[in-house]
Protein backbone atom coordinates (compact mmCIF):
# COMPACT_ATOMS: atom_id res chain seq x y z
CA UNK A 1 0.00 0.00 0.00
CA UNK A 2 1.35 3.41 -0.97
CA UNK A 3 1.52 5.71 2.07
CA UNK A 4 3.50 8.60 0.65
CA UNK A 5 3.73 9.83 -2.93
CA UNK A 6 5.77 12.81 -4.04
CA UNK A 7 5.19 14.03 -7.59
CA UNK A 8 7.59 16.33 -9.44
CA UNK A 9 8.38 18.47 -6.42
CA UNK A 10 10.41 21.62 -6.94
CA UNK A 11 11.53 23.86 -4.12
CA UNK A 12 13.05 27.25 -4.77
CA UNK A 13 14.05 29.47 -1.86
CA UNK A 14 13.37 33.11 -2.77
CA UNK A 15 16.83 34.34 -1.85
CA UNK A 16 18.86 36.61 -4.07
CA UNK A 17 19.84 34.83 -6.22
CA UNK A 18 17.15 32.15 -5.70
CA UNK A 19 18.31 28.70 -4.57
CA UNK A 20 16.79 25.74 -6.38
CA UNK A 21 17.00 23.19 -3.58
CA UNK A 22 14.80 20.53 -5.21
CA UNK A 23 14.44 20.25 -8.97
CA UNK A 24 11.76 17.70 -9.82
CA UNK A 25 11.68 15.00 -7.16
CA UNK A 26 9.49 11.90 -7.47
CA UNK A 27 9.31 9.45 -4.58
CA UNK A 28 7.03 6.72 -3.30
CA UNK A 29 7.09 4.94 0.06
CA UNK A 30 5.09 1.79 0.67
CA UNK A 31 3.77 0.38 3.91
CA UNK A 32 6.48 -1.58 5.75
CA UNK A 33 9.36 -0.19 3.68
CA UNK A 34 12.64 1.01 5.19
CA UNK A 35 14.19 3.68 2.99
CA UNK A 36 17.51 5.48 3.44
CA UNK A 37 17.95 8.92 1.86
CA UNK A 38 21.59 9.84 1.37
CA UNK A 39 23.32 12.82 -0.22
CA UNK A 40 26.07 15.35 0.32
CA UNK A 41 25.73 18.42 2.47
CA UNK A 42 23.56 20.92 0.64
CA UNK A 43 22.02 18.32 -1.68
CA UNK A 44 18.51 19.08 -0.38
CA UNK A 45 17.96 16.34 2.23
CA UNK A 46 16.53 18.62 4.92
CA UNK A 47 14.41 20.41 2.35
CA UNK A 48 13.04 17.04 1.21
CA UNK A 49 12.37 15.93 4.80
CA UNK A 50 10.61 19.19 5.64
CA UNK A 51 8.37 18.82 2.59
CA UNK A 52 7.44 15.16 3.11
CA UNK A 53 7.01 15.95 6.83
CA UNK A 54 4.46 18.67 5.93
CA UNK A 55 6.65 21.25 7.68
CA UNK A 56 7.15 23.17 4.44
CA UNK A 57 5.35 23.28 1.10
CA UNK A 58 6.78 22.70 -2.39
CA UNK A 59 7.07 25.60 -4.82
CA UNK A 60 5.44 23.31 -7.41
CA UNK A 61 4.50 19.65 -7.41
CA UNK A 62 2.51 17.65 -4.91
CA UNK A 63 2.79 15.50 -1.80
CA UNK A 64 0.16 12.83 -1.17
CA UNK A 65 -0.01 11.28 2.27
CA UNK A 66 -2.31 8.28 2.76
CA UNK A 67 -4.02 9.18 -0.49
CA UNK A 68 -4.66 12.77 0.57
CA UNK A 69 -3.35 15.48 -1.76
CA UNK A 70 -1.88 17.82 0.85
CA UNK A 71 -2.37 20.86 -1.43
CA UNK A 72 -6.09 20.59 -0.70
CA UNK A 73 -5.64 20.96 3.05
CA UNK A 74 -5.96 24.06 5.19
CA UNK A 75 -3.07 24.80 7.57
CA UNK A 76 -5.11 23.25 10.39
CA UNK A 77 -5.83 20.16 8.28
CA UNK A 78 -2.15 19.81 7.45
CA UNK A 79 -1.25 20.11 11.16
CA UNK A 80 -3.79 17.41 12.01
CA UNK A 81 -2.53 15.05 9.31
CA UNK A 82 1.07 15.64 10.47
CA UNK A 83 0.19 14.99 14.12
CA UNK A 84 -1.76 11.83 13.42
CA UNK A 85 0.05 10.22 10.49
CA UNK A 86 3.70 11.20 10.86
CA UNK A 87 6.33 10.59 13.51
CA UNK A 88 9.68 12.40 13.67
CA UNK A 89 13.03 11.42 15.17
CA UNK A 90 15.90 13.91 14.94
CA UNK A 91 19.59 13.64 15.74
CA UNK A 92 19.11 16.33 18.39
CA UNK A 93 16.28 14.54 20.10
CA UNK A 94 14.46 17.65 21.41
CA UNK A 95 13.63 15.85 24.64
CA UNK A 96 12.53 18.26 27.39
CA UNK A 97 15.07 17.58 30.13
CA UNK A 98 13.16 19.31 32.95
CA UNK A 99 10.06 17.16 32.32
CA UNK A 100 9.63 13.53 33.26
CA UNK A 101 9.87 10.75 30.73
CA UNK A 102 6.09 10.31 30.86
CA UNK A 103 5.44 14.04 30.45
CA UNK A 104 7.59 14.11 27.32
CA UNK A 105 5.19 11.57 25.81
CA UNK A 106 2.04 13.26 27.10
CA UNK A 107 2.97 16.46 25.27
CA UNK A 108 2.84 14.50 22.00
CA UNK A 109 -0.47 12.87 22.95
CA UNK A 110 -1.93 16.29 23.63
CA UNK A 111 -0.75 17.58 20.25
CA UNK A 112 -2.29 14.54 18.58
CA UNK A 113 -5.55 15.30 20.43
CA UNK A 114 -5.83 11.78 21.80
CA UNK A 115 -8.35 11.43 24.64
CA UNK A 116 -6.80 11.70 28.09
CA UNK A 117 -8.31 8.37 29.10
CA UNK A 118 -6.03 6.66 26.57
CA UNK A 119 -2.83 8.31 27.83
CA UNK A 120 -1.77 5.87 30.60
CA UNK A 121 -2.06 2.80 28.35
CA UNK A 122 -0.39 4.55 25.44
CA UNK A 123 2.56 5.80 27.50
CA UNK A 124 3.10 2.43 29.23
CA UNK A 125 2.93 0.58 25.93
CA UNK A 126 5.37 2.97 24.21
CA UNK A 127 7.84 2.95 27.13
CA UNK A 128 7.65 -0.82 27.41
CA UNK A 129 8.45 -1.10 23.73
CA UNK A 130 11.64 0.98 24.05
CA UNK A 131 12.68 -0.54 27.39
CA UNK A 132 12.12 2.58 29.50
CA UNK A 133 9.05 1.71 31.54
CA UNK A 134 11.14 1.59 34.73
CA UNK A 135 12.30 5.18 34.08
CA UNK A 136 8.83 6.64 33.52
CA UNK A 137 9.01 8.98 36.52
CA UNK A 138 12.63 10.08 35.96
CA UNK A 139 13.46 13.56 34.79
CA UNK A 140 14.39 13.15 31.13
CA UNK A 141 17.71 14.97 31.58
CA UNK A 142 18.88 12.09 33.79
CA UNK A 143 18.65 9.60 30.92
CA UNK A 144 21.75 8.55 28.98
CA UNK A 145 22.15 9.62 25.35
CA UNK A 146 20.95 6.24 24.08
CA UNK A 147 17.97 6.27 26.46
CA UNK A 148 17.01 9.79 25.37
CA UNK A 149 16.99 8.70 21.75
CA UNK A 150 14.84 5.68 22.64
CA UNK A 151 12.47 8.08 24.37
CA UNK A 152 12.45 10.17 21.18
CA UNK A 153 11.41 7.04 19.25
CA UNK A 154 8.68 6.32 21.82
CA UNK A 155 7.41 9.89 21.42
CA UNK A 156 7.47 9.58 17.62
CA UNK A 157 5.47 6.34 17.55
CA UNK A 158 3.07 6.91 20.45
CA UNK A 159 0.41 8.33 18.15
CA UNK A 160 0.82 5.25 15.90
CA UNK A 161 1.97 7.11 12.78
CA UNK A 162 1.88 5.46 9.37
CA UNK A 163 5.13 7.11 8.25
CA UNK A 164 8.20 7.57 10.47
CA UNK A 165 10.73 10.22 9.39
CA UNK A 166 14.17 10.28 10.94
CA UNK A 167 17.05 12.71 10.40
CA UNK A 168 20.43 11.22 11.39
CA UNK A 169 18.73 9.34 14.26
CA UNK A 170 21.89 7.48 15.25
CA UNK A 171 24.31 10.37 14.66
CA UNK A 172 25.18 10.83 18.33
CA UNK A 173 25.07 7.18 19.37
CA UNK A 174 27.59 4.38 19.74
CA UNK A 175 27.09 1.19 17.75
CA UNK A 176 25.03 -0.69 20.37
CA UNK A 177 22.66 2.18 20.92
CA UNK A 178 22.40 2.74 17.18
CA UNK A 179 21.46 -0.92 16.76
CA UNK A 180 18.76 -0.50 19.42
CA UNK A 181 17.23 2.35 17.43
CA UNK A 182 17.35 0.37 14.18
CA UNK A 183 15.64 -2.58 15.91
CA UNK A 184 12.85 -0.27 17.05
CA UNK A 185 12.51 0.96 13.47
CA UNK A 186 12.38 -2.69 12.32
CA UNK A 187 9.43 -3.30 14.65
CA UNK A 188 7.64 -0.30 13.19
CA UNK A 189 8.27 -1.48 9.62
CA UNK A 190 7.05 -4.97 10.55
CA UNK A 191 3.82 -3.30 11.71
CA UNK A 192 3.40 -1.65 8.32
CA UNK A 193 4.94 1.75 9.03
CA UNK A 194 7.05 3.28 6.23
CA UNK A 195 10.37 4.27 7.82
CA UNK A 196 12.36 6.95 5.98
CA UNK A 197 15.80 7.80 7.33
CA UNK A 198 18.05 10.61 6.19
CA UNK A 199 21.62 9.62 6.91
CA UNK A 200 25.32 9.79 6.22
CA UNK A 201 25.73 6.50 8.07
CA UNK A 202 26.59 3.69 5.64
CA UNK A 203 25.36 1.13 8.20
CA UNK A 204 21.87 2.58 7.96
CA UNK A 205 22.08 2.55 4.19
CA UNK A 206 22.91 -1.18 4.40
CA UNK A 207 20.07 -1.78 6.87
CA UNK A 208 17.46 -0.15 4.65
CA UNK A 209 15.44 -2.07 2.06
CA UNK A 210 16.42 0.57 -0.48
CA UNK A 211 18.50 3.69 -0.69
CA UNK A 212 17.79 6.83 -2.67
CA UNK A 213 20.42 9.45 -3.47
CA UNK A 214 19.86 13.16 -3.53
CA UNK A 215 22.29 15.15 -5.65
CA UNK A 216 21.79 18.73 -6.82
CA UNK A 217 18.12 18.57 -5.89
CA UNK A 218 17.41 15.39 -7.87
CA UNK A 219 16.60 11.97 -6.45
CA UNK A 220 17.90 8.75 -7.94
CA UNK A 221 17.38 5.17 -6.80
CA UNK A 222 20.58 3.32 -5.90
CA UNK A 223 21.01 -0.03 -7.57
CA UNK A 224 22.09 -2.79 -5.20
CA UNK A 225 25.25 -4.61 -6.25
Ligand SMILES: Nc1ncnc2c1ncn2[C@@H]1O[C@H](COP(=O)(O)OP(=O)(O)OP(=O)(O)O)[C@@H](O)[C@H]1O
Pocket residue numbers: 013014015019020021039040041042043044045046047048
Ligand atom coordinates in the same frame (compact mmCIF):
# COMPACT_ATOMS: atom_id res chain seq x y z
N1 LIG B 1 15.36 28.46 4.38
C1 LIG B 1 16.26 28.51 3.39
N2 LIG B 1 16.46 29.66 2.72
C2 LIG B 1 17.37 29.72 1.71
N3 LIG B 1 18.13 28.68 1.31
C3 LIG B 1 17.99 27.53 1.94
C4 LIG B 1 17.05 27.38 3.03
N4 LIG B 1 17.14 26.10 3.48
C5 LIG B 1 18.07 25.48 2.72
N5 LIG B 1 18.58 26.33 1.79
C6 LIG B 1 19.57 26.00 0.74
O1 LIG B 1 19.03 24.93 -0.04
C7 LIG B 1 20.05 23.99 -0.38
C8 LIG B 1 19.67 22.61 0.19
O2 LIG B 1 19.75 22.68 1.61
P1 LIG B 1 19.35 21.48 2.58
O3 LIG B 1 19.46 22.00 3.98
O4 LIG B 1 18.07 20.90 2.15
O5 LIG B 1 20.54 20.43 2.32
P2 LIG B 1 21.01 19.15 3.14
O6 LIG B 1 21.29 18.09 2.13
O7 LIG B 1 20.04 18.85 4.21
O8 LIG B 1 22.37 19.65 3.81
P3 LIG B 1 23.10 19.16 5.17
O9 LIG B 1 23.46 17.70 4.99
O10 LIG B 1 24.31 20.04 5.21
O11 LIG B 1 22.15 19.42 6.30
C9 LIG B 1 21.35 24.55 0.20
O12 LIG B 1 21.99 25.25 -0.84
C10 LIG B 1 20.88 25.48 1.29
O13 LIG B 1 21.81 26.52 1.50
